[in-house]
Amino acid sequence: MKGIDGLITAKAPGKLYIAGEYAVVEPGYPSIIVALDQFVTIQIERSEGFGKIVSHQYQDGAIRWRRNGSQMVVDNRDNTFSYILSAISLTEEYAQLLGKHMAVYDLFVNSQLDSPSGRKYGLGSSAAVTVATIKALCQFYDLPLTKTKLFKLAAIAHLEVQGNGSLGDIAASVYGGWIEYRSFDRDWLLAMRNTTDLAAIINQPWPELKITELTPPTDLKLIIGWTGTPASTSHLVDKVTIKKTSNQKAYLKFLAASKQCIEDLLVGFANGKISQIETGIKENRRILNSLAEFTQVQIETPMLKQMCDIAVNNGAAAKSSGAGGGDCGIVIINRNLTTDNLINEWRENDITPLPLTVHEINDLSF
Incomplete structure (x- = not known):
């Protein structure tokens, strides 16, 4: 992993559900999902004073932010950036639990998951941008990361914005290929977020969660x-x-x-x-x-x-x-x-x- 200085780059693929839609929102019910070779790419570069979040795919272009102590203060809130901001907030919560000092940086977003005219293909762009942002920030702050921890961090960040769904698109962006996915108990997670620190949550098994990599037939x-x-x-x-x-x-x-x-x-x-x-x-x-x-x-x-x-x-x-x-x-x-x-x-x-x-x-x- 790269340290706190220099340009950090991370990406995450889009996804499509193969089978099991709607039922998968119920804890423990199975689905099959596939990751695809179109990506959201995140780049992070250390900055001083003010930082910015820039996306060529969003019409508004960029938002600026600064530090107030360790807290991130956004100067121009915009819902199109909500998944990125949630991913940043959660990853920095995790980083501070591990004793990391908060820095200011510029974050650049580039997505292949929309059509050339800007219309969404339905490939899970919000999940991919959440995963890629967390991956990049974990490199930036030199945080230990596994696929399981990445999934859990991204699932929490995404759920805190969207409020529903199975989070299978997060699993596909993290694990890649073909996967079997069974969603976790979201009520349990909500209760844990209110009573337990983030590090303890991501370091323990989640009820009903199952992610298994699959091999399709060659033909x-x-x-x-x-x-x-x-x-x-x-x-x-x-x-x-x-x-x-x-x-x-x-x-x-x-x-x-x-x-x-x-x-x-x-x-x-x-x-x-x-x-x-x-x-x-x-x-x-x-x-x-x-x-x-x-x-x-x-x-x-x-x-x-x-x-x-x-x-x-x-x-x-x-x-x-x-x-x-x-x-x-x-x-x-x-x-x-x-x-x-x-x-x-x-x-x-x-x-x-x-x-x-x-x-x-x-x-x-x-």
Whole structure:
């Protein structure tokens, strides 16, 4: 790790959910997520007096800040920087517990997770910027870091801004590749934050949390289609949360079906059987559509439905990714099958294939 002087650079990849959406917000329920080769990059450079946070992706450009003792005082609050500020606050809380002296610095953000016009692809940019910021600051302050500690720090920082969600996108940005993710008990974490110091929280096991790296079959090909319409994950999750209380029986049936589906999918990964994975993807699409029906929340938009139907007609399995409502869909297909016709039909229907590949992370210095 680099010390407190000089330019520090860290990056974190974006992600897409493969299966298990919505159910994964419940502690212990499984999902499958993949990290992608598009990144948020953070650079930190020591400064004097005032520091600044700069992002070319944000229209407002930059905010300035200063120190009042060890406290960071932001001169121009802006919600677009909220995840970065939360990550800074949490990492510096951790650094001070380890006896580090607070410094002033400039922080620069560059993201590949949006379209050239600035529209979001739905690749988890808020999670990636949180992870990358914490990674960079841990280098800057020379703090000990493992993937587990990085996940926990980033999960706390992200949750304190967004207030809901599973934090699976954080796990994908930290671990890379294909992962199985089961979310932790967020009520437990909230109680711990009110009673226990941060170092103790991140150094102990979290109830229900499970992150397992997966190996896909060699003949599995992942294709990603973008509908061009952004969606708000937190708003969609809130809508489902409100609706599920009025139909607990249907919701519990959804949870059970999702859990069984993902466990079957995981067997497909363990056995290296792409046909079993394709069956699971099709089943998870059906399960999510049943959730949409009884909650009256639009998960599979007409564009996403068209995207999936075209893929299925071309011998693939497909479904919406993440909260749905727009953004991206994913396709699983045997690598030996041609995809030219599928891609051409997408383009004819204004669906953009994204040239993304899975990003593996072997260590924290990537």
